[in-house]
Every structure is written in C-alpha cells, then in structure tokens.
Amino acid sequence: MPLPSGSRTAADPLLEARGLTRTYTLGSGSVPAVRDVSLMIEEAEFVALQGPSGSGKTTLLNLLGLLDRPDGGTLTVDGREASGLSENERADLRRDRFGFVFQTFNLIPVLSAEENVGYPMALAGVPPDDRRSRSMELLAAVGLEQKTSVRPDLLSGGQRQRVAIARALANRPAVVFADEPTANLDSKTAEEILDLMRGLCDSRRVAFLFATHDPRVVNRARRVVSLHDGRIESDVLSTGTRT
Amino acid sequence: MSALALAWRNLIRQRRRTALMGVVVAFGFAAFALAGGFIAQSFEGLREGTIRSVGQLQAVDRRAVSTSEETTLEFGIADAARARALVARDPEVSYVLPRIDFVGLATNGTKSIPYLGVAVDPEPEAAATGARGLVTVGSYLSGDGGDGVLLGTGLASALHVRPGDRVTLMATTPDGSLNAVDGVVRGLVDVRIKELNDRYLAAGAGLVSRLLQSSGTVSKLVIFLKAGADENAASRRIASALSGAGYSVVLRGWRQLAVFYEQVKLLYVGIFGFVGAVLVVIVILSAAIVMTMAVTERTREIGTLRALGTRPSGVLRMFLAEGVAIALLGCVAGALFALLVRALLNAWGFTLPPPPGGTHGDPIHVQLYPLAYAAGLVAMVATMAIASYFPARRAARLSIVEALAHV
Numbered sequence: 001m002p003l004p005s006g007s008r009t010a011a012d013p014l015l016e017a018r019g020l021t022r023t024y025t026l027g028s029g030s031v032p033a034v035r036d037v038s039l040m041i042e043e044a045e046f047v048a049l050q051g052p053s054g055s056g057k058t059t060l061l062n063l064l065g066l067l068d069r070p071d072g073g074t075l076t077v078d079g080r081e082a083s084g085l086s087e088n089e090r091a092d093l094r095r096d097r098f099g100f101v102f103q104t105f106n107l108i109p110v111l112s113a114e115e116n117v118g119y120p121m122a123l124a125g126v127p128p129d130d131r132r133s134r135s136m137e138l139l140a141a142v143g144l145e146q147k148t149s150v151r152p153d154l155l156s157g158g159q160r161q162r163v164a165i166a167r168a169l170a171n172r173p174a175v176v177f178a179d180e181p182t183a184n185l186d187s188k189t190a191e192e193i194l195d196l197m198r199g200l201c202d203s204r205r206v207a208f209l210f211a212t213h214d215p216r217v218v219n220r221a222r223r224v225v226s227l228h229d230g231r232i233e234s235d236v237l238s239t240g241t242r243t
Numbered sequence: 244m245s246a247l248a249l250a251w252r253n254l255i256r257q258r259r260r261t262a263l264m265g266v267v268v269a270f271g272f273a274a275f276a277l278a279g280g281f282i283a284q285s286f287e288g289l290r291e292g293t294i295r296s297v298g299q300l301q302a303v304d305r306r307a308v309s310t311s312e313e314t315t316l317e318f319g320i321a322d323a324a325r326a327r328a329l330v331a332r333d334p335e336v337s338y339v340l341p342r343i344d345f346v347g348l349a350t351n352g353t354k355s356i357p358y359l360g361v362a363v364d365p366e367p368e369a370a371a372t373g374a375r376g377l378v379t380v381g382s383y384l385s386g387d388g389g390d391g392v393l394l395g396t397g398l399a400s401a402l403h404v405r406p407g408d409r410v411t412l413m414a415t416t417p418d419g420s421l422n423a424v425d426g427v428v429r430g431l432v433d434v435r436i437k438e439l440n441d442r443y444l445a446a447g448a449g450l451v452s453r454l455l456q457s458s459g460t461v462s463k464l465v466i467f468l469k470a471g472a473d474e475n476a477a478s479r480r481i482a483s484a485l486s487g488a489g490y491s492v493v494l495r496g497w498r499q500l501a502v503f504y505e506q507v508k509l510l511y512v513g514i515f516g517f518v519g520a521v522l523v524v525i526v527i528l529s530a531a532i533v534m535t536m537a538v539t540e541r542t543r544e545i546g547t548l549r550a551l552g553t554r555p556s557g558v559l560r561m562f563l564a565e566g567v568a569i570a571l572l573g574c575v576a577g578a579l580f581a582l583l584v585r586a587l588l589n590a591w592g593f594t595l596p597p598p599p600g601g602t603h604g605d606p607i608h609v610q611l612y613p614l615a616y617a618a619g620l621v622a623m624v625a626t627m628a629i630a631s632y633f634p635a636r637r638a639a640r641l642s643i644v645e646a647l648a649h650v
C-alpha cells in the first residue's frame with residue numbers, strides 16, 4: 001500500500017540500503033557490479049558517489065532510485081520496504097519522492113522548457129495552471145526565466161541541465177539522483193551547476209546524490225561515498241569543504 | 244502533458260513519417276469507402292433490376308412449380324381476373340400484373356422467326372416495371388394493347404420490320420391446334436440481354452388470348468408490393484386469400500426466382516473481402532514497421548519518461564494514441580480523397596463495360612454510402628490500433644536501465 005509521503009516518522013531514514021547486491025550475467029560469466037552495499041541518505045544531504053570507472057556507481061544509483069531491482073539486500077524508502085512494490089507503485093514513488101538528472105540531460109525533445117518541467121506534475125495530476133506557475137517559479141530558480149518556451153534543442157548544455165534540475169524538483173522530491181550530471185559540460189559550467197544544486201539542496205531541503213569521478217565536483221560535496229569494485233570503500237563527511 | 248498531447252507532438256515532430264503512414268491509411272480508407280459504396284450500389288441495382296423483371300412475388304399454379312408444361316397454359320391460372328382483383332385488394336400490394344408466357348413463330352410474309360412471347364396488361368406493366376424505358380424505336384403498347392406488338396431489336400431486324408409494319412404471329416393453342424393473328428409493330432425494345440433481344444415479343448392480353456384461344460387464363464400473376472412492405476407476411480396473406488377462393492397456387496419471392504442474385508452477391512463479397520483483407524494486411528505491416536521504428540528511436544526517451552514516474556500503461560497509451568491519431572488523420576484525408584474521386588467519376592460520365600451477355604453497360608454513378616465510410620473508419624482505426632499495440636507493449640515493457648543506456 002502506498003503511504004502518503006507525509007507518513008514518514010522522524011525515526012525513519014529517507015533512504016536506507018542494507019546489503020544491496022546486483023550481479024549482471026554476461027554470457028556464461030557474471031559481473032558483480034554492486035556487492036553488499038549498506039547506505040543511508042538523510043534529508044537535505046549533499047552526497048557525492050565517487051569511484052573509478054566500472055566501480056558500480058551507476059548501478060548503485062539505479063538501485064537506490066528504484067530504476068532497477070537488486071538481487072539481494074533490502075531498500076527502504078521513507079521506512080517502507082521497496083522490494084514488495086509493484087511496477088506501478090515504484091513508478092508513483094519515483095514520481096512523488098524522487099527526481100532524476102542525467103548525464104545526457106534527457107529532456108523530452110518535443111516539449112518546451114516549461115512543459116518539460118511540468119511533465120512530472122502532469123503525471124501527478126497537478127492542474128495546468130498550477131503546473132505552469134510552478135514551472136515558471138522553478139525555471140526562475142535555475143536562472144532560466146527567459147527561456148521558458150524554448151525547445152531543448154535550442155538550449156546550451158548548461159541550460160539543458162538547468163531545465164533538467166528544475167524538472168527533477170517539480171514534485172518537491174525528497175531525493176534527486178544525478179548520474180554524472182556534469183560529465184557533458186565544460187568545467188566552468190559544471191561548477192555553476194554544482195553550486196546551483198547545492199543551493200537548491202539548502203533552500204528546498206532536498207537531498208542530492210550524485211555519481212561522479214570529477215575531483216572538482218567531489219570537492220563540493222558535503223559527504224563523499226567512495227566505491228571500489230562494487231563495495232563502499234569509505235564514507236566521509238567533508239566538513240572542511242568551502243561553502 | 245497527457246499521453247495524447249505528447250503523442251500529438253511526436254507526430255508533428257516526425258511529420259514526414261506521419262504523412263507517409265497517413266497516406267497509406269488514407270488510401271486504405273478510400274478503397275473501403277469507394278469499393279463499399281460500389282458494392283452496396285451494385286447490390287441495390289441488382290435487387291431493383293431483379294424485382295423489376297420478376298416482380299417481388301409471383302403466383303403460379305401449384306403444378307407449374309414442379310412440372311414443365313407440354314403445351315402453353317397447360318398449368319395456367321384460370322379465371323385470372325377474379326384472382327387478380329382478389330390480390331389487388333391486399334393493402335400492401337401496389338400492382339398485380341397478369342402474364343402469359345407463350346412461344347411461336349413470327350412472320351413478315353416471307354420469313355418466319357421463332358419468338359418468346361409474353362402477354363401483358365400494358366398500363367400497369369409499364370408503371371410497375373418501367374418497361375417504357377426499354378423502348379428504343381416507336382412507342383410502348385397503349386390502352387389494353389389492341390393489336391399492337393413490341394419486338395426485341397434483334398427479332399425486328401431479322402424480320403426486317405419497323406414500327407407501323409404488320410407481323411403475323413403463329414402459335415399452338417392449348418388444345419394443340421395451330422392459330423395465327425395479325426399484329427402491328429408499335430415499338431422496338433432492348434431488354435439488355437442479347438439472346439433475348441433476338442427472340443423477345445410482347446403484346447396485349449387481348450391479342451394473345453385470341454391467338455391462344457384461351458380467354459381468362461394466365462401463366463402467372465406478378466405482384467409488386469408497396470415500399471417498405473413485409474414481403475413474407477404479404478406472401479402468406481395473399482396465398483391464403485387465393486387458396487380460400489379456390490385457387491391452387493403457390494407464391495414465390497424474388498430471391499427464390501432469381502437464384503443468381505445470391506450467387507452474384509456471394510461472388511462480390513468474396514472478391515471485395517479478399518481485396519479488403521490484403522489491404523488491411525498491407526496497412527498493418529507498414530504501420531507495425533513505422534511504430535517499431537518510432538519505439539526504437541525513442542528508447543532513451545521512454546527510459547526517461549519511466550524514470551520520471553510514467554507507468555508502463557502510460558507509455559503504452561502514448562504509442563497507441565499515436566497509431567490511432569494517424570488512423571484518424573488518414574481517414575479524414577481518405578474521406579476527402581474518396582469524395583473527390585467520386586465527384587470526378589460522376590462528372591466524367593464514364594460508362595462501365597456491359598455485364599456478360601448484356602448489350603450495354605450503365606454509366607458509373609457512385610453514390611455516397613455513409614455506411615461504407617463508417618466501415619472504412621472502423622477498419623482503419625482497428626488496423627492501426629492492432630499494428631501499434633505490439634510495438635507499444637514492447638515500449639511499455641522495456642527495462643528502464645537498459646532504455647536509459649540505449650544510444
């Protein structure tokens with residue numbers, strides 16, 4: 001039974017993984033991409049997931065974001081066990097509690113910036129007028145008030161990622177997952193995007209969990225989880241980072 | 244953004260593909276609308292033509308159904324005038340035509356040609372069957388026919404006679420003796436079947452009764468009903484009225500009398516059904532290819548929509564909506580096209596080749612059959628929905644992770 005999002009008690013973590021395992025079968029062999037990962041994400045955290053290529057960052061993000069199902073271990077969202085959820089319940093949970101930002105932006109090409117931001121709200125049944133005003137507000141928050149009616153193909157990479165961030169925040173999610181959100185951007189734009197996300201994390205009390213192997217991006221995180229060969233190698237709070 | 248709105252945007256984005264698929268649907272629809280109209284019209288024409296020649300009901304002597312006559316009027320209906328009046332009293336009957344079938348030789352004095360004759364009551368006959376329209380030269384019989392005779396065009400030219408000329412009709416009377424009467428050619432008729440044109444002869448009942456020396460007896464009564472009458476009920480009523488009055492007759496409907504009607508109908512349904520099935524298969528195949536291409540091209544977009552919280556059914560709906568929208572667009576275009584073709588054909592006055600054994604074809608006049616258009620719409624929407632369903636279901640079932648990783 002999907003619980004209303006407000007039903008989470010103070011004691012329940014936003015997201016909790018225990019012993020998560022995901023193994024890909026490739027031909028005759030099998031690749032353990034994520035092994036026995038336990039991790040907790042709390043409200044308004046700003047977490048970097050780092051590790052070399054192939055260490056399992058994407059795989060772990062997909063598991064935590066309910067895009068993929070683990071072979072072992074448990075995942076709870078708002079204190080609720082996710083493994084028993086149906087495909088539709090998982091879709092509704094992603095819609096209401098999660099946001100996603102992708103390396104390749106993944107905006108819907110036939111929709112304007114404003115309509116892209118409005119899409120998750122339309123899924124949630126938000127009336128068109130409310131959708132429009134909230135889309136405008138979010139686009140203004142990411143600095144794109146001038147581009148609301150523009151189609152994605154006429155936007156720069158940085159602008160597209162800003163639209164994607166606004167879209168991720170549309171339904172006031174608890175967590176935004178971002179897999180290499182800056183990998184397709186130049187370093188100056190990447191830093192701007194990171195600062196934007198951190199600002200939104202603080203102002204809107206949204207947790208961000210992003211995978212990256214860019215050290216400059218890692219530097220801006222408040223907590224850094226390092227993966228190696230599918231296992232968590234370290235999980236540290238980087239209190240010393242500049243704000 | 245509903246599934247429908249998104250589907251619509253994608254159709255506009257892929258406007259060339261949409262247009263191409265729309266054209267396929269439009270042709271499919273137009274084929275349904277035009278062919279359907281043509282078939283319906285042909286059936287209608289066939290039915291009317293059949294009824295015009297054999298009547299809606301025929302009353303004949305019971306013996307004439309199973310046995311063939313050795314001599315003319317051997318199994319006729321005697322005291323036909325009373326029977327005719329009795330039938331005419333039925334509220335649903337519009338015309339009762341007495342007819343006598345007879346054979347004999349027609350001669351112009353030097354040459355004798357066999358004929359197939361029919362005796363008619365000219366005025367009601369013409370009113371019920373439109374027989375006046377078959378006259379090519381001269382005029383139809385008037386009044387009770389007098390000594391007037393109508394000849395098939397072939398028979399007239401074989402006899403070298405024209406309206407106004409005299410012909411002598413010879414025939415065997417029911418008691419077996421040979422008799423002859425003189426008639427005057429009033430007009431020539433084209434009954435549209437070549438073999439019959441070479442033999443056809445019609446005359447008033449008075450002249451024929453003198454020839455056959457059998458006044459009061461007819462071969463059959465041909466009955467026409469008012470529009471909208473219940474054929475079966477009328478048939479039962481008339482049969483019981485006649486048998487109640489002492490007539491030993493059988494009533495038969497036009498479908499029984501014209502076996503070929505059902506055969507031709509089946510043939511048409513078979514031919515057009517086959518062509519329609521081929522059409523549907525072509526549309527299904529091309530639509531399935533187009534929709535599969537759309538799904539493949541938009542795999543990553545599908546992954547994104549799913550990640551954002553779209554349910555599998557939402558993805559399914561989006562692609563189904565695209566297929567159905569193409570069908571609707573195609574049907575609108577197809578309807579316009581069909582109307583244009585219809586207008587052109589009708590304006591052109593193009594004549595169909597004569598049917599087998601016929602003497603001339605009818606000009607094409609394509610009527611507008613809303614039912615054929617409705618059938619085209621249903622067929623095309625169903626076809627596109629079926630063709631889109633499987634690609635759409637594949638899209639809905641894609642693994643989100645794999646779809647997002649698709650390049």
Ligand SMILES: Nc1ncnc2c1ncn2[C@@H]1O[C@H](COP(=O)(O)OP(=O)(O)OP(=O)(O)O)[C@@H](O)[C@H]1O
Pocket residue numbers: 024025026031032033051052053054055056057058059060213
């Ligand atoms: N669909 C798949 N099928 C088989 N193996 C896979 C699949 N996806 C990932 N893997 C393997 O799982 C391991 C982890 O991959 P993953 O993509 O999670 O790593 P990553 O840390 O995101 O790497 P990168 O930094 O290159 O994006 C790798 O060894 C990879 O080859």
Ligand SMILES: [Mg+2]
Pocket residue numbers: 057058059179211
């Ligand atoms: Mg990765």
